[in-house]
Amino acid sequence: MHRYYIIALAIILFDQWTKWLIVKHMELGERITLIDDFLYITSHRNKGAAWGILQNQMLFFYIITVIVVIGLIYYLHKHTSESILQRIAIAFILGGAIGNFIDRLFRKEVVDFIDVMIFTYDYPIFNVADSFLFIGVVLFLIALFYDERNKKRT
Numbered sequence: 794m795h796r797y798y799i800i801a802l803a804i805i806l807f808d809q810w811t812k813w814l815i816v817k818h819m820e821l822g823e824r825i826t827l828i829d830d831f832l833y834i835t836s837h838r839n840k841g842a843a844w845g846i847l848q849n850q851m852l853f854f855y856i857i858t859v860i861v862v863i864g865l866i867y868y869l870h871k872h873t874s875e876s877i878l879q880r881i882a883i884a885f886i887l888g889g890a891i892g893n894f895i896d897r898l899f900r901k902e903v904v905d906f907i908d909v910m911i912f913t914y915d916y917p918i919f920n921v922a923d924s925f926l927f928i929g930v931v932l933f934l935i936a937l938f939y940d941e942r943n944k945k946r947t
Contacts, residue, residue, distance in 0.1 A: 797883065804884070804925050805895070809895060823835070834907070836904075836906055865883050882930070885932065903920065906920060
């Protein structure tokens, strides 16, 4: 079980390191082109959630994140005993949630910097923690589907 906490810790450390680099080396609003018309590093801050919703609702985010983290730890210990993919997914979600929680707690905003253009749509700027949250949720859904399919076969 400890290895999944190590995965979460590695995600948190990587997330915080990338955010530190952005804060230390870029001005707010500064943009670096990686792939023209597709991928940029843009120094951005978000006081809300995805797509800028719930701006300045820090107390709400503190409470929700603590509840989610407790729920994830409980689930990891009680319900993922046979599914390695579910454990990895939970570790990803846990790392991402705590990474953004650290920003909200100490910076009072989340540092975002991955800026993607999809055709003409400028996708909301996000960060490493957001990426692992998304990947974790997708892996968790795949694991649930796979586990249910296997139960029906037996």
